[in-house]
Amino acid sequence: MIALNGREARAVEEAWAVAVAAGDPVAVLTEYARGVQCSVTTVPLTTALNGPCGGADGAVPAKFCGPGVVALDPLWIRTRxxxxxxWTAWSHVASGACPQDVLPALTVADFRRLPLPPTPTTVQPGTGYVLVGYGIIVTADPAPVDLTTTLLGYPVTVHATPTRYVWDFGDHTTLDTTDPGLPYPTDGSTPPAGPDSPYPAGSHGHPYTAPGTYTLTLTTTWTGTYQIAGDPTTRPITGTATTTTTHPPLTVVERRTHLVADTCLTNPHGPGC
Known part of the structure; x- marks a missing residue:
């Protein structure tokens, strides 16, 4: 009698199915199937696949795997x-198992194939332009996201959390941080500046030193966990995924002050008009 655990049995099934699909002449001499196990007092163990289960003990009840989750029947093999x-009679390979016990781990490659959304961001001021020497303040949304996928047909919920933010300001400078930053308040208040910085404490500010058009991007690194439907266990995903948020071009302009006797309304051709 072969005795495999749930995950080993699932791997054997999958390898056999692949070999059969490829036309392996040896694989067609073997067949695997899942079916109800008859009484545990039967020696050797047998299944309803071999015919009706007899005896006073009846069939072995299926495992309980959680509300709404159907357990896998024991695995059996026959050969010719x-x-x-x-064909020979069906013989026992592995006991029944819960789907969450036989599924492979959700890999980092699976994680990276999921449609993680680019991180929402705020760039202040939101005018699309800024003066040379004046800074912008950037903020990332730190909210996690939940996505659904499947593992071998079983529903899985993936919980992704942003853990790192790399801002590229388009002028050969970057900011690498685990802090999403705080926006400049829009209620008219003036927050205190941070230490050694003209920007408010907790915010990420960046001045541009030369006129031009700059493309601002944010690369977010995500970590994740996943949970198989019906299983209360939360499992970590080994590895990370990234997304990139690209902003509309930002124009940096230079303005000079002039002492004039008239305004541009009264003298449209005056200095600076």
Whole structure:
């Protein structure tokens, strides 16, 4: 009698199915199936696949895997000497198992294939332009997201959390941080500046030193956990995924002050008009 655990049994099934699909002449001499196990007092163990289960003990009840989750029946094998030969009776390979116990881990490659959304951001001021020497303040949304996928047909919920933010300001300078930053208040208040910085404490500010058009991007690194439907266990995903948020071009302009006798309304051709 072969005795495999749930995950080993699932791997054997999958390898056999692949070999059969590829036309392996040896694989067609073996067949795997899942079916109800008859009484545990039967020696050797047998299944309803071999015919009705007899005896007073009846069939072995299926495992309980959680509300709404259907357990996998035990795995059985039968063989034949040739494609034209007779099949043997089904013999036991592995006991019944819960889907969450036999599924492979959700890999980092699976994680990176999910449609993680680019991180929402705020760039202040939101005018699309800024003066040379004046800074912008950038903020990332730190909210986690939940996504759904499947593992071998079973629903899985993935919980992704942003953990790192790399801002590229388009002028050959970057900011690498684990802090999403705080926006400049819009209620008219003036927050205190941070230490050694003209920007409010907790915010991420960046001045541009030369006129031009700059493309601002944010690369967010995500970590994740996943949970299989019906299983209360939260499992970590080994590895990270990234997304990139690209902003509309930002124009940096230079303005000079002039002492004039008239305004541009009264003298449209005056200095600076």
């Amino acid at each position: 000497p040739s494609e034209a030969g007779p």
